[in-house]
Amino acid sequence: MEKILFITSNPHKFSEAQSLLKKCGINIKRKNLNVSEVRAESCEEVAKAAAIEAYRKIRRPLFVEDSGLFIKSLNGFPGVYSAYAIRKIGLEGILALLKGKSRDAEFVCAICYMDNAKLVQVCKKCKGKISLRQKGKNGFGYDPVFVPAGKKKTFAQDAKTKAEKSHRTAALKALCARLAKR
Ligand code: IMP
Numbered sequence: 152m153e154k155i156l157f158i159t160s161n162p163h164k165f166s167e168a169q170s171l172l173k174k175c176g177i178n179i180k181r182k183n184l185n186v187s188e189v190r191a192e193s194c195e196e197v198a199k200a201a202a203i204e205a206y207r208k209i210r211r212p213l214f215v216e217d218s219g220l221f222i223k224s225l226n227g228f229p230g231v232y233s234a235y236a237i238r239k240i241g242l243e244g245i246l247a248l249l250k251g252k253s254r255d256a257e258f259v260c261a262i263c264y265m266d267n268a269k270l271v272q273v274c275k276k277c278k279g280k281i282s283l284r285q286k287g288k289n290g291f292g293y294d295p296v297f298v299p300a301g302k303k304k305t306f307a308q309d310a311k312t313k314a315e316k317s318h319r320t321a322a323l324k325a326l327c328a329r330l331a332k333r
Contacts, residue, residue, distance in 0.1 A: 194261035202263035275321035
């Protein structure tokens with residue numbers, strides 16, 4: 152069966168997706184493609200616009216994901232600007248913004264799949280809290296400061312919990328279920 156292309160420049164996102172999708176019989180291949188990231192408030196809108204643009208360019212079954220960390224007391228910041236914020240102010244900058252504030256947050260992962268017959272969108276969340284300081288070495292991005300609900304360790308300290316409970320795992324499982332139905 153033809154491999155589905157995962158349009159991403161992020162090797163961490165790719166390896167998380169590859170191991171999970173393999174379990175449900177979907178083989179994927181990573182493709183770097185320059186697609187514009189639209190300015191939008193939600194990960195769903197960003198992923199959909201990118202998938203449509205990517206499909207126009209390559210016309211093969213593909214999916215795009217857009218994810219981000221939404222912090223409640225910062226009105227959802229950094230949200231769709233998560234990659235930008237980490238580049239500009241880093242995790243220490245985010246921790247500094249949260250001094251004296253509520254630390255509730257959620258990761259969001261939106262995936263948009265497209266082929267010649269359908270467009271499938273899924274979006275899942277993982278609730279948790281921002282830790283007081285960075286802990287752990289695994290993962291990427293905000294993993295060293297994100298503690299999922301009901302746990303004590305950050306995603307960067309506990310890769311097993313991340314693989315089981317993350318926003319990306321939930322979204323990929325939902326994508327598997329949706330693709331299997333059709
Ligand atoms: P984008 O989806 O390429 O716009 O980037 C999303 C950004 O959100 C990433 O660069 C990370 O900074 C952050 N992010 C998304 N998912 C995760 C995750 O699973 N762990 C840690 N950070 C994440």
